[in-house]
Amino acid sequence: SGQKNLSMTHWPSSLWKIFHDLIKPSPLLCSVAHFLPGKWVQQHHPIPLDLEQKLFGQHLATEVILKALTGFKNNRNPKKPLTLSLHGWAGTGKNFVSQIVAENLHPKGLKSNFVHLFVSTLHFPHEQKIKLYQEQLQKWIRGNVSACASSVFIFDEMDKLHPGIIDAIKPFLDYYEQVDGVSYCKAIFIFLSNAGGDLITKTALDFWRAGRKREDIQLKDLEPVLSVGVFNNKHSGLWRSGLIDRNLIDYFVPFLPLEYRHVKMCVRAEMRARGAAVDEDIVTRVAEEMTFFPKDEKIYSDKGCKTVQSRLDFH
Ligand SMILES: Nc1ncnc2c1ncn2[C@@H]1O[C@H](COP(=O)(O)OP(=O)(O)OP(=O)(O)O)[C@@H](O)[C@H]1O
Structure with missing residues (x-):
């Protein structure tokens, strides 16, 4: 019946691909590392993140992402999946970084069967079909994480995502050991949005006008700005979703405007x-x-x- 639903909604080929991945999961190709009593065993040589070399002008994002990934990969027993929320102006590297992170876990990156990119306006365009999207998305996430615990899910245009879709993902992000027999604790969810980009830019500009170095901007300079402008802003999708209230986002990652x-x-x-x-x-x-x-x-x-x-x- 899942297949029937999909054909009815004319989903784009990328989603069909995910559906087919579900039918033919290949768990052996997936695991990045598995735990033997006392130690982790790497199954392939992880590609170094190299963010310092590849990502320009984003000292804060580089620092936060390195910290988040290192901590997550070294944690033998994570209590929840890793959730990153990337914020910033257009073209500053949010998609670019997500791909680097995905490649670090699954060498084929976006082409891997275990990395899934959803774009709000492309994959969830019709408000009247929210219920159907919710069911199918949950099925995909469940199926893919059963096949590969370290699956990566990237949601682009998070600020345009219907709150109902966020509601559908929420149970997977929470502190549950298992949901219906599946553990989501090794998965990674990355949310991308422009929300807060204007406020991040304003802070960068204030530094510039005061003759201060861009590299001196610290997370603590941006946290209060983002918390008022995005997290406590009733009009922002993130606030409405309850993701923040329930502390389901592990790291907020600011992207500065590029010079x-x-x-x-x-x-x-x-x-x-x-x-x-x-x-x-x-x-x-x-x-x-x-x-x-x-x-x-x-x-x-x-x-x-x-x-x-x-x-x-x-x-
Ligand atoms: N900080 C950066 N360092 C290196 N390359 C970058 C950086 N920002 C952007 N790029 C390059 O520009 C391209 C477009 O950037 P990207 O798609 O990551 O922007 P984005 O922040 O996701 O934008 P949007 O919010 O509009 O989706 C990337 O594929 C990459 O080649």
């Missing part, structure tokens, strides 16, 4: 990824084509590094 120098770093990284030599003239040209705000100071790229790849095609 001109970071955009240049993205261009260079993209050139290297394409196997080309880094041409500084082109780097400068691409970076100068981006638009920067605020109007007077022009410090931050309004799309972060998002359009770098397509712009590079023109040079």
Whole structure:
């Protein structure tokens, strides 16, 4: 009947893929590490996160994610799945980091059967179908975690996600040893949103205007800002969902807006990824084509590094 429901709703092929993964789970390919009395046994060499090298201009996100993942992987007996909530302006690296984290656990990253990306507007577009989405999503999560305890679920556009969908995920995020015979404690849930991006930008700008270094911004400078603007804001999806009240989010990860120098770093990284030599003239040209705000100071790229790849095609 699950299959019938799916065909009725015309779900995109990526969700079909997940459904098929469910029918044919291959648990042997999944486990990242398993516990033998007294020690953890790695089943493949974990890819180093390398966030310091790969992720530009995000000292806070780098620090929090490294801490979160290290703690989680070293914990033999986690009491709940790891839940990360990534916040920030467009194109600042939230999807990029999620992929790095996923690859760290499952080398094929997004292509792995154990990594699932959901985009609110793409996968859950119709409000009147919320009940159906809820049932199917729960089935997928349950099936996939039964097949692979360390499954990774990424929810993009969290701020556009219907509260009903968040309600459907909530039981999996909680401190239960098992739900219907399945333990979710080794899974990872990553939520991405732009919520709070404006407030994070304001803090970064205040530092810049005061002549203070970006790298001196600390988590404690952002926590009060986010807590008022996002967590206690009745209009934010996160507040309505009750995820915060129940302390189901382990780490809030702020992404700072990217500056001109970071955009240049993205261009260079993209050139290297394409196997080309880094041409500084082109780097400068691409970076100068981006638009920067605020109007007077022009410090931050309004799309972060998002359009770098397509712009590079023109040079
Ligand atoms: N901080 C960064 N360091 C290195 N590369 C970056 C960074 N931010 C963005 N990029 C590059 O730009 C591309 C687009 O960024 P990404 O999709 O991660 O943005 P996002 O924060 O998820 O944006 P949105 O909120 O609009 O979804 C990435 O694939 C990556 O190549």
